[in-house]
Amino acid sequence: MHLDWSVFLNDDGGGRTYLEWMLQAWGWTLAVAFTAWCVALVVGSTVGIMRTLKSSPVLSRFALVWVELFRNIPLLVQVFLWYFVLPKMWPAMQQFPSFWLVSLALGLFTSARIAEQFRAGIESIKSGQTQAALALGMTRSQLYRYVLMPVALRVMMPPLTSESMNLLKNSSIAFAVSVPELTMFAMQSQEETSRGIEIYLAVTLLYAVSAFAVNRLFAFLEKRLRLPGSGEEGGARSGAASPLSTPLGLGH
Numbered sequence: 001m002h003l004d005w006s007v008f009l010n011d012d013g014g015g016r017t018y019l020e021w022m023l024q025a026w027g028w029t030l031a032v033a034f035t036a037w038c039v040a041l042v043v044g045s046t047v048g049i050m051r052t053l054k055s056s057p058v059l060s061r062f063a064l065v066w067v068e069l070f071r072n073i074p075l076l077v078q079v080f081l082w083y084f085v086l087p088k089m090w091p092a093m094q095q096f097p098s099f100w101l102v103s104l105a106l107g108l109f110t111s112a113r114i115a116e117q118f119r120a121g122i123e124s125i126k127s128g129q130t131q132a133a134l135a136l137g138m139t140r141s142q143l144y145r146y147v148l149m150p151v152a153l154r155v156m157m158p159p160l161t162s163e164s165m166n167l168l169k170n171s172s173i174a175f176a177v178s179v180p181e182l183t184m185f186a187m188q189s190q191e192e193t194s195r196g197i198e199i200y201l202a203v204t205l206l207y208a209v210s211a212f213a214v215n216r217l218f219a220f221l222e223k224r225l226r227l228p229g230s231g232e233e234g235g236a237r238s239g240a241a242s243p244l245s246t247p248l249g250l251g252h
Contacts, residue, residue: 007195008202018189018199025185026206032103032181033171033210037164039107040114047111048118049144063115070112075173079105083177098177106174110167117159121152154225161218165211172207182206 008019050063082105087093125148133147175184186203190196
């Protein structure tokens with residue numbers, strides 16, 4: 001099998017090389033993934049917090065419906081709903097570029113999964129921390145802001161890392177609504193050049209590099225957010241209890 005990588009230096013007929021086209025498509029992939037991630041994080045964290053509000057059953061049930069709705073409908077179906085169905089129901093949406101529609105669809109789909117991660121992270125915190133915070137006179141808002149969320153974010157960093165990597169890979173669904181991202185580039189360019197092996201190997205490498213970069217970024221954030229003394233190695237050396245083992249992380 002002979003690989004001809006010079007295909008990327010050929011003109012695509014539009015005044016650019018296939019390499020330039022691929023890099024532009026990579027930019028679209030990253031843009032879709034980043035926009036969807038912002039939507040997913042904002043909506044998912046809000047819905048996740050609502051899932052834990054036992055004192056407000058209306059909000060809690062609404063959040064449950066949200067999670068089950070977006071989590072149980074296939075992503076491709078949701079993209080088609082946003083692109084083909086909703087603009088027919090609300091004509092004003094026909095003015096929205098496909099980039100925004102697919103980013104919104106992907107973000108809301110992922111928000112349901114992130115919401116469950118936030119819920120699990122919050123509910124994993126021992127009730128003693130909540131009781132201690134309320135005993136100190138904190139309001140519910142202050143409880144979530146200063147006690148529950150900082151700890152929950154540390155707990156959910158590993159699953160959030162995996163979900164962010166999945167979101168990046170799921171961005172390939174944008175080709176279905178004609179967003180010129182990497183998957184669409186691969187499909188079109190291999191038809192034009194008949195060099196599918198080189199094209200798909202290069203696209204695969206870019207996806208792998210992007211996912212690895214996301215992994216390393218979240219690993220860095222997880223390390224920076226780790227509480228002093230909470231690491232396995234530090235705990236083994238000192239023999240001290242984790243700061244999270246006592247209310248509000250106060251060991252003294």
